[in-house]
Amino acid sequence: MNLSRREQLTGRLFLIALVLVTLLPFVSMLSAALQPRGTVPTGLAWPSDPQWGNFVDAFDVANMSALLRSSLLIVAGVVPVAVLIATMAGFGLGHLRVPGGRFAFLLFLLGLTLPFEAVITPIYYQVRDFGLLNTRWAIILPLIGLYMPFAVFWMRAHFVNVPQELADAARVDGSNTWQLFWRVQVPLARPAIASLTILLFLWTWNQFLLAIVLVDDPAKRTMAGALGAFQGQWGTDQVLLCAGSLLILTPTLIVFLIFQRQFIKALLQGSLKG
Template sequence: MRLSRSEQVTGRVFLILLVLVTLLPFVSMLSAALQPRGTVPTGLTWPSDPQWGNFADAFTVANMGALLKSSGLIVAGVVPVAVVIATMAGFGLGHLKIPGARFVFVFFLLGLTMPFEAVITPLYYQIQDFGLLNTRWAIILPLIGLFMPFGVFWMRTHFINVPAELSEAARVDGSSTWQLFWRIHLPLARPAIASLTILLFLWTWNQFLLAIVLVDDGTKRTMAGALGAFQGQWGTDQVLLCAGSLLILTPTLIVFLVFQRQFIKALLQGSVKG
């Protein structure tokens, strides 16, 4: 069905307006971050003498080097483990005929309805009993578990759409279950795995609640979690606060811009057509 010219124009205008609305807060923060220190930014005005040094000051004051290292360690501890477990569980629930698989899947679906805020109090006491408070493990271990409902649902959606004839042909050739998973299904699941990896990276990097509740040391938090402490210490300096906020947001923006094509491709090719 071919769209009329008026519909095409309306769609493009809507997309342009949506982009402008999305970019406006970032442009406003950038203009505020470039104002002279000690001033109060008013409105969306570009300074006559942009103070680019404010970003260097914010990087030093917020100890961004330590935060980048901490966030990298947390991402490295969460994302690979969560992706591996979710992929194997999704394969088992979506393609293998496991007794009780439907019940287990419904249990995971219930996990999708539970927000992090609902489990933060019991999680705090459990992490305290383990002696892991104020460590990066207090963020890594809960996130792996909390990401499982979505991760398993995502990967099961892929595996359940893989034609059963592929597995039957591999079984005839003498493939074991592990060989079936490793040699046949895992290569086909690369788009789904790639998109899940990107999502978990962004969610882990931007994790705020667990970081501020379970970790007191700002250098052991995620970048987003450190923003709370940074805001409390420099909340009166709006210029420095905007500069620090933009620095904290920059890594996720870079990842999205670099991998947006792969992410969109993964969404479109996440299933195998029979």
């Protein structure tokens, strides 16, 4: 019992230390963002007169209303399509066991090993040949394809663990494959679909590389991609740069905090099934 209490105390102390280390950069950025314009922030010194108006200035200077709209359009173009395709592919590979499914799954696994940086050059030339450079489609279409290896792997991991008896019972009731998918499998896969949606939203919102390489107009990029242009223009104003960075990070933090229970539920469900 003493050992168990000691382990619990050690675990709590470790978690507290981990939280402090994680929050330290955000606290440092917040303290820097509240300093008077034109000053050089130092350490974690909290300003005696916080300049909350710096966030308004950063929002106006970076034209974040247009960036917010652009990011939402890109997310709306990527996430629903990617989740739908991945769910259907995961069902086919994990539950239907379609012919050639193992080979296809191996190809998806190989896709997991390819970083974005390794394929950015061929993507650029392909997007250019399609005439999509400097459009939001130059970000949306490649991201859907680049997300497929992980997304299909994620959904397949759920469907492969669904008991076969449920499908057999649905077949006995007269359900065809399409009805089995929508009426039986998709409702059971809601935690996995929700967590995948959260992940793809966060990754798309924070996508930086494709937005910088394929789109010249900052107003057509993601908010994270536009940060590069913002940094180039206001890089000497560290106060404004920190304020703009926090504004860009805020939506992802809000989404994760709202849906963290669904995300953790899906992870725990997968670990218990495994």
